[in-house]
Every structure is written in structure tokens, then in C-alpha cells.
Amino acid sequence: MTEHTERVHEPRIAVYPGSFDPVTLGHLDIIQRAAKQFDKLIVAVLNNLSKQPTFSVEERKELLRQITRHIPNVEIDSFRDLLVNYMEQKQGHVIVRGIRSVTDFEYELQMASTNQKLNPRVETIFMMTNPKYSYLSSSMVKEIAKFNGDVSELVAPEVELALRDKFKDTN
Ligand code: PNS
Numbered sequence: 001m002t003e004h005t006e007r008v009h010e011p012r013i014a015v016y017p018g019s020f021d022p023v024t025l026g027h028l029d030i031i032q033r034a035a036k037q038f039d040k041l042i043v044a045v046l047n048n049l050s051k052q053p054t055f056s057v058e059e060r061k062e063l064l065r066q067i068t069r070h071i072p073n074v075e076i077d078s079f080r081d082l083l084v085n086y087m088e089q090k091q092g093h094v095i096v097r098g099i100r101s102v103t104d105f106e107y108e109l110q111m112a113s114t115n116q117k118l119n120p121r122v123e124t125i126f127m128m129t130n131p132k133y134s135y136l137s138s139s140m141v142k143e144i145a146k147f148n149g150d151v152s153e154l155v156a157p158e159v160e161l162a163l164r165d166k167f168k169d170t171n
Pocket of ligand 1: 017019046049081082084
């Protein structure tokens, strides 16, 4: 067997990292498309101790689990390390990030270049967000939900319920 054939059979593991506070249909679209490209896709929620999220890491993971139940090669996890260290730990080859617009690009390029510098073995792959969701962000969704707006076309029903519950005492 040549070195090339051996490499072809190595499982391709990708990691889709993010805050997912909460996961939107834009994220779900990327998860579904990325899962088709790799043997395993790990969706990894950043456990950022210096940030005050709306949903706890456990809540965010549970929502991700619920809405990706139908995709067998998706695993939900969290990390609090440098992303490149987490990649090593999970034997991940590729970081997946979605790009909505040129405004995302500068930040994403900076992050991908930093990760490349920290670990040149890890590759970042950008996927274009479905234009249907190009304006969508978790913060926008929270803003709408806080004021009792309709988010049914922006998030999965499970997330809509969780948002309603989270903000029920806000108004
Ligand atoms: O959904 P987000 O908030 O845009 O995701 C950002 C994330 C989690 C991908 C990024 O903040 C990250 O990877 N943080 C982990 C710390 C790290 O590795 N930093 C160095 C690369 S910038």
C-alpha cells in the first residue's frame, strides 16, 4: 500500500468551533453541509470563562445535540483550551468556519492565520453561509426573542422554545 492510499483511508475529522449562544439555522446549515464532507464532524462549544453567555455551555450543547440528532457523524463537545490544542487532542485535521459576508472575512482570516502559525498541521476551511442566512447571528436572534419577536424562521423549534423560556421574565 502506498503512503497515498494509507492517507486516503485515515478518518477525516473536522471541528466546527464557536460560541453557539444559541445555535441558529445558519449554523445548522453549515453543520449539515460540513458533515457530508468529513468522516466525523465535532461541533465544539467554546467554554469562555471571561464571557457572560445567555445559555450555559450545557444548555448550548444540549440544544446542539437535539437539533443534530439526525446526523450520525456529528458529535457535540466543548473546549476551554486553545483551539489548536483541542484539535490535537481530538486528532482533528480541519477547522470549519462559516463566512456570511466580507465583514466576517477579516476576523476569520486573522483567526485562521493565528491558528496556522500556532499549528501548521491544522487547516482552516471556510464555507459560504447559505445566502438565506447571511444576515443571521445569535445576537440578532436573542435581540428579537427578548422583545417577543418571531424567530421561527431563524432557529430550530427546540431553540425557539429555549429562547422563549430564557426571556419569559424579561418583558
Ligand atoms: O462563534 P465565535 O464566537 O465567532 O467563535 C470563536 C472561536 C470559538 C472559534 C474562537 O474564539 C476560538 O477558537 N477561541 C479559542 C481560543 C483560541 O484558540 N484562540 C486563538 C485563535 S484566535
